[in-house]
Amino acid sequence: MIKYPFLENGATIGVTAPSSGVPAELHGLLKTACERMKMNGFHVICGDTVWNQDKARSASAEKRAEEFNAMMLDDNIHIIIPPWGGELLIEMLEYLDFDNIQNKWILGYSDTSLLLLATTLKTGIATAHGTNLIDLRGEYSDDTTKMWQSVLSTKKGESILQQSSFKYQKEWEFDKPTPCIFNLTEETEWKSTSNSKVTIKGRLLGGCIDTIRHLIGTPFGEIQNFKENYIKGESIIWFFENCGLSTTDLRRSLVQMKLAGWFESCSGIVFGRSPANYPVSNYTAEDVYKELSEELQIPIIYDIDCGHVPPQITLINGAYAEVESNSGKGAILQNFI
Template identity: 70%
Template sequence: MNYPVFKEGATIGVTAPSSGVPSELHDLVKLSCSRMQSRGFGVVCGETVWTQEKAKSSPAQVRANEFNTMMNNDAIDMIIPPWGGELLIEILEYIEFEQLPSKWILGYSDVSALLLAVTLKTGLATAHGTNLVDLRGEYSDETTAMWQAILSTKTGESVLQHSSPKYQKEWTHADPSPCIYHLTEPTYWKTVSGAKTNIQGRLLGGCIDIIRHLVGTPFGDVRHFQKHFIHEDPIVWYLENCELPTTDLRRSLVQMKLAGWFEHCSGILFGRSSANRPVEGYTVEDVYQELAAELQIPIVYDIDCGHVPPQITLINGAYAEIEVDDGKGTVKQVFKP
């Protein structure tokens, strides 16, 4: 595994490999950039950030070219897209994977397809966490704010994160918060077994709505990654559901299982979700219980990951030890080569 080096005063490249930002929301990006500059970062925005048409910032080749250019620009130290979207998968065939230098890419939602593809194909660690627009607050909550400490971890070192004290149940845009999120509900991490749980292995994952579409493609070769980049270490999957009802979630998990993605898997972490709509009484807890029984592995759910903020920063490829007991959780990540 190759872990990028985070630099103090890093210059952030902002590009939109999925959705750009419509003109009426440009102020969100400008405020985000201003906040980052006030914290000592440089910021370079690409042209794709400022456009949005037909569910994408620009044509696939344009998006890919801007991403490739920023990754290979020595004046840019890391990439943080403004947010996710819907059609990032269109650019994967145009990404110059064999030429990607060692730089952090941070994001989630639709961006998780890019993160997972980069790590699986190249062994370059990528960061699943906050997006740029959600860093526009006067300050960040303690969970979100850890992104910088996580990315500052050096190869061979470790970093510890804790479950959040509270999470956000719903967005209240009419009542802006100085830290963006309205954290009102007590966080409680759960286990299928109901008992204290410890899971260890290499982290891989993202938004299941998105990364499931990498199954069977050249960008989703988990076996090759396991053999060539992580010395056959077990994998801990972290998955979060943005929009899927329980039956679609179940279908997606079965597809991943049949494709071999859960071979040599030591556990699965599921993020909180406002989706997970039951179908004819079939609940998400049923999905988790069935999967745990089939795979004979521990499953933890309602963790701080995904579209119900805040979220911890999870590094694709890092070795992690996850402990959950009585609703509280810790994630220790070791930047193991």
């Protein structure tokens, strides 16, 4: 059975950097984000790791794990939100105290999704794939991003519906932040390999494919144990987003997942918009999706609001979901059961 944390009003946010910290020249972004959270009624506690960044990481693996473990055990901290992702979170997994992880939300994406998926698979505690803290520093959040708080305040046994965005951000313009941080200029269009209405039902699992693929074959990526211990063999909806892989690397990663048994009892797959998906010899991402759909005989929806091309829907690892795509629009109903 999945365990769902619950976000109370006035909760205390623990900010730690399990992957990349914030370099000195960008400390202003983090301070602004923390102040915005306080203005919105939260309390904020920042760990030491968030203020440092050297050699592609915030601190040693042991230090990062120590701070995360301490925040998990601290009853005065109710949710953990890293400032952003990074590159080397995988180093700290072996030092995490999964036996004593508390039932509190962890929210983020990119490299943070490695921590999210490992935690849900190891413990059965739901985790939240969505916005990071830095992107909550605006005067307000767009309609898609702002749903993170409503989603995390959903009670066990209840459900919450999220709709596809109206527009998305094509390119990051860090020197031109809007009041909601993102520059939402392009029309959102959810697509599917069948070019028709698609509905998929199952338990959500996923994250940034660049990083979570490295859980395959480790004690932190045991899908079969998760299915037997926490969802009793129910079907899975995988959600992936590609940060930087070429189409051939994406294909290799998906085939490896298939060979490792990750797609057994899979009812469908959804892919987020990608800033990458670089074609190789005219082999496109759409080719990858179509081939995978045909091989697995499952529906695939792509270009959804998930990942490094914001805004993004808050997706809960472990939740039972109904995902629908029709005529370019989409919706995700998540049930906390």
